[in-house]
Amino acid sequence: MTTTHLQSWRTRVALLLAGQTLSLIGSSVVQYAIVWHLAMRTDSGAVMTVTTLCAALPQAIVSLFGGVWADRWNRKALIMLPDALIALATVALALSIANGGEALALFFVILLIRSAGGGVQTPAVQSLIPDITPEEKLLRVNSINGTIQSVNMIAAPAIAAVLINIMPLWAILYVDVTTAVIGIAFVALIRVQSAARTRSNEAPSVLTEMRAGLRYAWRYPRIRSVLISYALVCFVNIAPMNLTLLLMNRGFQGQTLDLRFTVLETAADKLAANEMAWSVGMVVGGALLATVGAKLFHDNMALLAAAFFGMGIGTVALGLAPTLLLYLFVDFLIGVSTAIGTSPTYTLLQQETESDMQGRVFGLLTTFSGFGTPLGMLVFGPLADVVDVRVIFVVGGVLTIPFGVWLLRVDKRWARKVR
Incomplete structure (x- = not known):
């Protein structure tokens, strides 16, 4: 019996999730610290637009290649290598800041590198999960x-808010380096029987395989509709959500909120509360899916449509919220809606995509959503310096709802065909 067989699927899943959890929390703390530093330093919609482009566009482009690589090469290596390269880039930024180098261009370059690493890693992670998980357990594992x-996204902004008030930015950056090393070690312990993905002399080019992945996705209406709707929702909804930093700074400046266990007074406190409210909602939504939802709900497309409805209505409410307390409550509900849509989306694509095409399909998902967000920011970011940022949230929310209607129609047509 091989070592792979001695290692149960639960052990492999636990090692993967543990490694990704540790890597994510360090990356999130540093990402929040960098973005907040730039937001508080500039208070500029233009800078937030460039920041979003640098954080999203490289991942969108690289994911096209990352998806092909995930179908062709060792998925474990494609998960670990980006963490190592990002850690090295983060060390370089820390050393530069410690020596007085804080040019905006430097921050943008590091965000570009971090984003590109995600373009390699994300398709590999989503493709490895069905390699080590029984199909009937996929929704539960994804949830x-x-x-x-x-939970990490609750901890990360809280940690970042504390650290940014007591430590210089260069020191905070080393959090990511430490967690990346530990995360790589966990993933290295996973034993997987690798499929033959090594390139031969007769193997098609990366561009040919990318086109094959796109043709494959377009052949199936459910996969195609998920990819398109994700991209367009990122354009009209997720992009404006990147302006919550400006909404908090401008809409609730001077407001103090006493939550009994803490008082939100400073800009950093409010930015952390903004992230944490959404993340708590994600935890609640994910926990419901992992427990009750995985047993009761089996229509992943309908769950994604419901998530779009919730996100649209919630985004409108964010723009109309008169108080910080109501804003945070609505932000929590948007987090619940987002969780209800995320895990079913991954599960649907994992179940309905052939194993040797999953990397490319998830690469397309990351690319489509990755392009949607920066393109949306090119529209909404500059507008935030011209019009009331609340109007942008209302418009973005209203434009999100039709995509939920579209997915329900696609789902009903598919249900009639399989009867």
Whole structure:
């Protein structure tokens, strides 16, 4: 019996989730610290637009290649290598800041590198999960993964808010380096029987395989509709959500909120509360799916449509919220809606995509959503310096709802065909 067989699927999943959890929390703390530093330093919609482009566009482009690589090469290596390269880039930024180098261009370059690493890693992670998980457990594992990541997103802004008030930015950057090393070690312990993905002399080119992945996705209406709707929702909804930093700074400046266990007074406190409210909602939504939802709900497309409805209505409410307390409550509900859509989306694609095409399909998902967000920011970011940022949230929310209607129609047509 091989070592792979001695290692149960639960052990392999636990090692993967543990490694990704540790890597994510360090990356999130540093990402929050960098973005907040730039937001508080500039208070500029233009700078937030460039920041979003640098954080999203490289991942969108590289994911096209990352998806092909995930179908062709060792998925474990494609998960670990980006963490190592990002850690090295983060060390370089820390050393530069410690020696007085804080040019905006430097921050943008590091964000570009971090984003590109995600373009390689994300398709590999999503493709490795069905390699080590029984199909009937996929929704549960994806929901647990989403819940763990959401817990990290609660901890990360809280940690970042504390650290940014007591430590220089260069020192905070080493948090990511430490967690990356530990995360790589966990993933290295996973034993997987690798499929033959090594390139031969007759293997098609990367561009040919990318085109094959796109043709494959377009052949199936459910996969195609998920990819398109994700991209367009990122354009009209997720992009404006990147302006919550400006909404908090401008809309609730001077407001103090006493939550009994803490008082939100400073800009850093409010930015952390903004992230944490959404993340708590993600935890609640993910926990519901991982427990009750995985047993009761089996229509992943309908769950994604419901998530779009919730995100659209919630985004409108964010723009209309008169108080910080109501804003945070609505932000929590948007987090619940987001979790209800994320795990079913991954599960649907994992179940309905052939194993040797999963990397490319997830690469397309990352690319489509990755392009949607920066393109949306090119529109909404500059507008935030011209019009009331609240109007942008209302418009973005209203434009999100039709995509939920579209997915329900696609789902009903598919249900009639399989009867």
